[in-house]
Amino acid sequence: MIKLYGHEISGNVYKVRLLLALLNIDYEYIRVDLFKGEHKQPEYLKLNPFGQVPLLVDGDRLIPDAQAILVYLARQYGDEQWLPTEALALSQVVRWLSTTTGEIRQGVEQARQFHLFGAKSVNIEVAHQKSAFILDQINQHLATREWLELGHPTIADIAAFPYIALAGDGKVSLEPYPQILAWIERIKKLPNFVGMKGIEVLTNA
Ligand SMILES: N[C@@H](CCC(=O)N[C@@H](CS)C(=O)NCC(=O)O)C(=O)O
Structure with a gap:
């Protein structure tokens, strides 16, 4: 197992x-x-x-x-749904895996490290600036689509989702980003969705 x-x-x-x-x-x-x-x-x-x-x-x-x-x-x-093999589609998904470990980690994930765990290595002003940049970008990106790429959930969504959904732990509000809030709700409605502390399962899903 x-x-x-x-x-x-x-x-x-x-x-x-x-x-x-x-x-x-x-x-x-x-x-x-x-x-x-x-x-x-x-x-x-x-x-x-x-x-x-x-x-x-x-x-x-x-x-x-x-x-x-x-x-x-x-x-x-999995199947082609979660990670496609076609060159362009694959690059589109990988782009978000990369963004997850780049801009998202440097922004909302670092802000969470600072506020939740008191990480001294984090410059919280920089982390908040980077959070605002990437959240604004993703909010605009999601204005014309329901999922990050390909019109359906892929591992791009799964990779990017947790630290964005946990932004509040780093004192970053998601209120200015309605498209992101709607995307979070869509992810929470996926069959078999599980949560963690700070990411609650919808009770009426
Ligand atoms: N690049 C790794 C980073 C993993 C990572 O940062 N894990 C944290 C917990 S979220 C950890 O184990 N931190 C302990 C440490 O780095 O000493 C990944 O994406 O899995």
């Missing part, structure tokens, strides 16, 4: 849990206590030398990194 090493506070772990749920894949969840530093212990570093969660183990395959795991799950267990 697939194993997922993670922690409940992590949006990067959550996005993997979300895709596993949407694909209806059973898995064993192994909690790595980040607050106790379990991710830096030799036993865990043998599995993921970066000392980070999430880590997926499928048989003898070890796959670290949330975006890499989404790609793996989509290609191994």
